[in-house]
Amino acid sequence: xKGVQMxxxxxxxxxxxxxxxxxxxxxxxxxxxxxxxxxxKKGADPSWSLGxxxxxxxxxxxxxxxxxxxxxxxxxxxxxxxxxxxxxVALAGRNS
Numbered sequence: 001x002k003g004v005q006m007x008x009x010x011x012x013x014x015x016x017x018x019x020x021x022x023x024x025x026x027x028x029x030x031x032x033x034x035x036x037x038x039x040x041k042k043g044a045d046p047s048w049s050l051g052x053x054x055x056x057x058x059x060x061x062x063x064x065x066x067x068x069x070x071x072x073x074x075x076x077x078x079x080x081x082x083x084x085x086x087x088x089v090a091l092a093g094r095n096s
Contacts, residue, residue, distance in 0.1 A: 001081060008076075013069035015076055018047070021084055022091075024055060028080055031069040035062040037083045056087040 006019035006026060014031035021039050027046035028037045036059040040046045044053035058079075062068070 001084065004080075004084060006077075006080060008073065015069060015071040017076065017080070021087065026080075028076060030062060030071045030076070032066055033061060033063040033068040035060050035071075035079065037080060039084075039087050056083065056090065058083045058086075 003022040010016040017028040025046045039056040040049040
């Protein structure tokens, strides 16, 4: 996906990716059955940021098994693709 640089940073559990989306720091994590994907303002840490620094956040209970945390690369990238599209639409609306 153009403008997206996300690399898997953990080979096992949890499923975790770090990188950038259109130059904005981004973080994806699936652990204990919960999935989150966050994009933040430039210079902020997407794994810890709250409030005004957060530009896009998606969080959902993805699996009922409390130890669930392993996800295929294909599934993780599809979730990120959908959320990145939502982020870009929202960002375009803010900038118009």
